[in-house]
Amino acid sequence: MSTLKFIFLLPVAALLLFPRVCGAQSPNVGRPLTPEEIKKIDITVAPDGKGLPPGSGSVSAGAAVYAKSCQSCHGAQGAGKPQDQLTGGLGTLASAKPVKTPASYWPVATTLFDYIRRAMPITSPQSLSNDEVYAVTAYILSIDGIVPADAVLDAKSLPRVKMPNRDGFISWWPKPPR
Amino acid sequence: MGELEKTEAANLREETVAGNGLIHRRALLRTALFSAGIAAASAGTARADDSVGADAPEWMKTPGKPFSAYGTPSHWQEKVQRIFTIAPGRAGTGVSRTPLHLLEGTITPAGLHFERHHNGVPDIDPGKHELYIHGMVKRPLAFSLDALMRYPMETQIRFIECSGNSGIFSQPQAAQVTAGELNGLLSCSEWTGVKLFTLLADAGITKDAKWVIAEGADAAAMSRSIPLEKCMDDAMIALYQNGEAIRPEQGFPMRLLLPGFEGNMNVKWLRRLNVTDAPVDARDETSHYTELMPGGKARQFMFAQGAKSAILKPSFGMSMKGPGLYEISGLAWSGAGRVSKVEVSADGGKSWGAAALTGPVLPKALTRFRMAWNWKGQPSTLMSRATDETGVTQPTRAAWIAEYAPGQGYHFNGIQSWDIAADGTVKNVYA
Structure with missing residues (x-):
């Protein structure tokens, strides 16, 4: 040490x-704090899947959730505008115009689930059911083929999704790598 | 030239600290006294009659306004406001900046502290809010505000800087905007609260614990992974800002203060600390605030803000009023500790002189620097560069840009430059 x-x-x-x-x-x-209280407040989801709730959602169910709750801000198929682009940009990170999206940049799929569940949709955060969050996560990841069109995501399958930029980050804490 | 002026000119020559007119600050102080003497001598004028009111200003001839329950700045200062850039269609999401160029000293008035909200400012009932500590602890605990008030308090004067501050310098053209717009995601306050170490000790962390996942009670449930080492070092649950309860925009009733670490980690409206053995790759530590490098790999967990400085006077929007003696002033800071040195150049970086630092120089706090300048009315390029107590000096902008992929703007701390034209106008330049 x-x-x-x-x-x-x-x-x-x-x-x-x-x-x-x-x-x-x-x-x-x-x-x-009692275990029951902690169960109610603890929404942390880890990259290994720890903390993921029961439930599941399919790409097709997610398309419906997306159309209803996400598309007005994030555009058709996550193309963006007026708010953040959610899809595309794969293979651009080393280019002269890097496009950072969940699909091209985020290292783990659990982040997408976690962020949608805690913060989206922005006008009524924490309103989607766990099934809806699994489903819309599956739909967004399906657009770039990160999961197949017939995918169903749940607490077991979500952490196993291999994101394109899984190995793209280098930790600078507690100090830069040699 | 009279005898006195000759002496003064000779003194200025003797006090030179760098090229193009940079002189030691004591020369400025002496000249100021000299000028003040002249002003005082000409102030007395004859009065027309016995009534002394005839020559008195209006505000000396009628009673002033009554007391106020909570004072506000003079209405003459109404232009001193936070600078807004708001995400379209989302009133509560985006940033407002501190108008650094319109302020002096080092403490930011609470109402002018920069803002970064992810879904608006929550209106939290302090009687219903609790701070939860759970996860890898022996005794999961909840702390009401009343409970926290029972704890010993500490006070730290510390800056908070958004990780995206000054990101505009990554653009190919230098933006012609004020120093507040360039650097105003930066503020400094006196924070008072409870040392986080004490609360974690109450909860009893278990031996494999390494990280703490912090979460806010806002409508984004903003979340970040914090190294346990930082939580056990100088982290604080801040309850007071500049002597009063922390403002809603800064996290009322409580926020996490992580001195020197990027602003986003200083989670506002703090609700939950989940002690874990690993970071969670939260949205704001993957999607945002990571540094994409040429080649496509990204640095993650760049926590401490780098050594940095900016000249605020003169700066864009101000103009020099003819040749003569001026004070250059600005702010310097470092997330690694104290500012040990600030150097100023008036010749585009050819020569540098050490500026005076206004004490006390505190670690991880804004430090005001000042330098006297005898401007000869010629085009000049002003620069400042800070060095912190770990020996790190600000890089040039070009060196900083070369480290990262195109268009990346997080954690910019390159040297900034102002061009002064012969007519006295001030322009942002990449020198």
């Missing part, structure tokens, strides 16, 4: 070894 990393981890290590010492300044008045 490098010295730098060791120094960064010191407070973490101290807390693990001496929680009482480190917490000595605290009145400790947090209210314990």
Whole structure:
């Protein structure tokens, strides 16, 4: 372990070894959260699929959700305008005009599900059912052939979707790679 | 030329710190005193009659306005406003910028702090809001605002800069807009709140925990992955901004403050901290705020804002009023710590002189720099470059541009330049 990393981890290590010492300044008045409460508030979805809810959605069901809730901002087939372009741009990242879309740029498909579920549609966020979110995610990914036209996505299949730019990111934390 | 002027000219020569008229700031202070003396001597005029009111300004002859419950800036200052660029059709999504060129000092008035919202400013009932800490912890906890008020508080003066600030410099042509439009996704406040370390200690993190997923209570449930090391270091749950409850636009009733880290990670309206063993690749750490490089690969998790500076006076929209002595002033900052040095050039980067830094120079805070300039009325190119305490100096714009794919504008910290024309007008240039 490098010295730098060791120094960064010191407070973490101290807390693990001496929680009482480190917490000595605290009145400790947090209210314990129950597992039921956590289930209601925890909408985090990880790239490995942890946190994905039950339910499923097909490309065809997603086309209907898209037409109703997304198309007025993101254009037909995710072509964009007036808001962000969602499809296309594949193979442009190394070109003189990179086009960054979920299809061309985003490394994992779980991000698309997570973002739609927490933030879209912008006029009524968090209004779609889990089935609808799976479905519209499948529809958007089908436009560029990232999933087949008969795909059905769920908690098992979504994390397995291989995004075109899966290996396109290099982590700069805690420091740049050598 | 009189004797006094000759002496003054000789002094200016002695105080030269770099080419094209850059001089030590003490020369400016001395001259200011000298000029003030002249002004005072000519101020007394004879009065026409016994009534002293005859020559007094209007506002000395009628009672002023009454007290106010919450003061507002002078109506003479009504042009000092945030600068807007709003996404079409989405009133609450986009940014507004701090008019840096119309402000002085280093603290941003709360009402002029830059804004970046993803779906408007939520109107949160502080009595119904709680901060949740769960995930890889021994004791998942919820903290009401009242509960947080029981905790020991700390205060930090820190800047927040949007990761997209100054992205306009990646455009091929230099934009002729104010310094606020160029660099105003940047503000600095005195933040007071509870050290996040203390709350995580209450919850008891487990041994494999490495990241914390932060989430806001806005209508975008804005979410980012934060390294646990940062949360255990200088992170704060900020409750107060410049001495009053944090403003709605900055996260009322509470926001995450991650000193020096890109603005987007300082999650506003903070609702949930989920302790995990890995980042989640949230939309705003993949789609946005990643740095696409030539060749098509992108850097991810570039957290600390780089060393940076900008001259605000003079800047676009201002004009020099003839040759003579001027103060060049601007701001410098670094997400890595203190600004150790700011150098100014008046000859397009051929020679540089060290500017005076207005203290106290705080880590991860805006630092005001000043330099005296004897402008001879000739076309000149002004530049500033900051160096931070880790020894990092701002790159040239060209060097910065070469690092990234075409059109990329996140985390721009290249050197900026103003051209001063012979007629005194100021233009943004890529020098």
